[in-house]
Amino acid sequence: MAPNTGSIVPITTRVLQSPAALEIYIMALPSPSASVEAQAKEAYGAVRDRLRDGKARIFEERVFASEAALKAACKSVFAQPTP
Numbered sequence: 035m036a037p038n039t040g041s042i043v044p045i046t047t048r049v050l051q052s053p054a055a056l057e058i059y060i061m062a063l064p065s066p067s068a069s070v071e072a073q074a075k076e077a078y079g080a081v082r083d084r085l086r087d088g089k090a091r092i093f094e095e096r097v098f099a100s101e102a103a104l105k106a107a108c109k110s111v112f113a114q115p116t117p
Contacts, residue, residue, distance in 0.1 A: 042068040045080040049088070058088050064103075074107035 048059040062077040064070070085091065097104065 041076055041080075043073045043077045043080070045077065045084075047084055056088065056090065058084065058090050060084055064099075070103050070106040071110035074110045078111045 042065060044063050046061045046063075048061075050057040050059070060081050062073075062080070064073045064077070097107075099107065
């Protein structure tokens with residue numbers, strides 16, 4: 035699937051499918067020029083939409099970010115700080 039356009043966080047989706055399984059890989063590449071909070075909301079919203087469209091659920095999630103960015107994103111998206 036092509037990256038989304040007109041958004042602050044480019045999201046790319048790759049789908050691998052076999053007769054036994056469907057794997058959806060969703061990648062977001064945040065920008066240092068936009069707020070962490072806005073990007074987190076947009077990225078998690080895009081993940082939610084893609085999972086819903088694919089009738090899929092999260093099996094494994096990996097997030098690579100600085101500690102400060104991760105805390106800000108969690109606070110923004112989940113309305114609670116990380117432990």
